[in-house]
Amino acid sequence: MARLCRPNRARVRVKGQDKAVRIHEPMGPARELKPGEREQLALYNEALTLYRSQPWEPARPTFAHWRQRSPRRALYPLYLERIAHFAHQPPPTDRDGTYTFLTK
Numbered sequence: 001m002a003r004l005c006r007p008n009r010a011r012v013r014v015k016g017q018d019k020a021v022r023i024h025e026p027m028g029p030a031r032e033l034k035p036g037e038r039e040q041l042a043l044y045n046e047a048l049t050l051y052r053s054q055p056w057e058p059a060r061p062t063f064a065h066w067r068q069r070s071p072r073r074a075l076y077p078l079y080l081e082r083i084a085h086f087a088h089q090p091p092p093t094d095r096d097g098t099y100t101f102l103t104k
Contacts, residue, residue, distance in 0.1 A: 010023050011023075011098040012099050013098050013101065015102060016104070047063055052097035057087075059083065060083050064076075064080060
């Protein structure tokens with residue numbers, strides 16, 4: 001079986017837990033991805049790198065673009081919500097890129 005591409009390599013922490021876990025959103029077998037999906041994955045990875053290193057504003061246009069192009073995917077609005085949250089309530093400077101859920 002072919003290895004799946006996983007565009008959402010997000011790290012999350014459940015409220016009250018110390019250990020972060022990775023979550024994935026499979027796109028399908030790598031050999032079957034269409035050129036547009038490959039482009040989407042590459043641009044998503046660039047935006048995710050920016051998001052994790054905390055210059056959120058440069059990541060916002062990419063997430064907004066893909067939200068418009070793929071309105072059924074929950075991934076892009078999720079990151080846009082987090083960017084908006086961090087703009088008003090910045091995380092600690094030693095943040096490791098993991099998102100901690102505030103509710104269970």
